[in-house]
Amino acid sequence: MTGWDHPATAERYERFNQRHARYRRANDVLVREAALVSGLRVLDFGAGTGRTASAALGRLGRHGSVVCVEPAAAMREAGQRRLRDSRVTWRGALPEEPEAFDRVLAGAVVWQLDPFRESIARLVGLLRHGGALAFDIPALYLGEPDEPGGGDDPLLLDLVARLAEGRPADREGSGLPRAAGARRFTPADVEAALRSADLQPRSWAFRQRLTQTAHARWLTIPVLTDGLLPGVAPVERDRRIARALALVDRKSFKWERWRGWTAWRP
Numbered sequence: 001m002t003g004w005d006h007p008a009t010a011e012r013y014e015r016f017n018q019r020h021a022r023y024r025r026a027n028d029v030l031v032r033e034a035a036l037v038s039g040l041r042v043l044d045f046g047a048g049t050g051r052t053a054s055a056a057l058g059r060l061g062r063h064g065s066v067v068c069v070e071p072a073a074a075m076r077e078a079g080q081r082r083l084r085d086s087r088v089t090w091r092g093a094l095p096e097e098p099e100a101f102d103r104v105l106a107g108a109v110v111w112q113l114d115p116f117r118e119s120i121a122r123l124v125g126l127l128r129h130g131g132a133l134a135f136d137i138p139a140l141y142l143g144e145p146d147e148p149g150g151g152d153d154p155l156l157l158d159l160v161a162r163l164a165e166g167r168p169a170d171r172e173g174s175g176l177p178r179a180a181g182a183r184r185f186t187p188a189d190v191e192a193a194l195r196s197a198d199l200q201p202r203s204w205a206f207r208q209r210l211t212q213t214a215h216a217r218w219l220t221i222p223v224l225t226d227g228l229l230p231g232v233a234p235v236e237r238d239r240r241i242a243r244a245l246a247l248v249d250r251k252s253f254k255w256e257r258w259r260g261w262t263a264w265r266p
């Protein structure tokens with residue numbers, strides 16, 4: 001198992017982001033829907049290598065700031081090297097600063113929170129009144145299937161099936177491996193958790209084109225194939241993914257849908 005706190009995961013996560021816009025697009029929508037404006041104090045939860053923070057900084061002006069919270073040291077260190085901006089500070093755990101932030105952002109992370117409801121309540125405690133918690137999540141992780149795109153493999157199922165080589169893979173219905181620690185929960189569970197934390201949620205959605213090649217490169221981020229290829233070293237996983245990619249239709253793509261919520265604290 002590699003998990004998030006592994007140099008190969010941090011390195012390949014960044015390599016993927018340099019080549020493909022999946023997380024950049026998601027973060028651009030997230031910061032727009034979070035209604036960021038100049039001067040706000042933002043907490044970026046599950047900051048990874050700082051890609052959500054990068055998107056936020058463009059809207060925060062000279063006097064805004066971002067506290068990046070990332071528990072995996074390998075991801076955090078990669079982020080600290082990549083994102084050099086005096087408005088950004090990094091931490092390995094949540095700060096003890098009740099009601100200190102105008103926004104809490106959580107890009108591509110919340111399905112890994114367990115227990116979900118208690119984790120949300122903890123984040124809400126950091127928000128000022130009038131502030132908001134904003135997060136997004138691939139809709140597939142909420143049990144909502146993606147829309148077919150094009151090509152012979154319009155839901156991008158073939159690559160994972162080949163990697164699994166007939167073994168039952170720990171994966172979501174449409175072929176994406178379940179992220180480490182992921183569990184099934186529904187949009188209704190999300191809404192209920194937000195309302196039980198006394199927030200006023202507004203949900204939003206967007207979709208983006210995910211190509212077979214981008215999907216293959218995404219799978220080279222080792223944490224994503226810990227369930228599918230247990231005990232296989234990251235370099236060998238790269239080889240197997242490249243071999244499988246050569247056998248599937250590279251022109252295929254699917255429409256990947258994301259769901260998001262902006263939940264205001266009255």
Ligand SMILES: C[S@@+](CC[C@H](N)C(=O)[O-])C[C@H]1O[C@@H](n2cnc3c(N)ncnc32)[C@H](O)[C@@H]1O
Pocket residue numbers: 004005023027045046047048049050051052069070071072075106107108109112113114
């Ligand atoms: C897909 S990355 C997203 C990073 C960044 N927000 C972005 O959009 O590029 C998910 C991140 O969530 C972090 N993470 C996983 N479980 C977490 C938890 N329970 N609390 C905080 N962060 C967590 C991982 O270490 C990883 O860096």
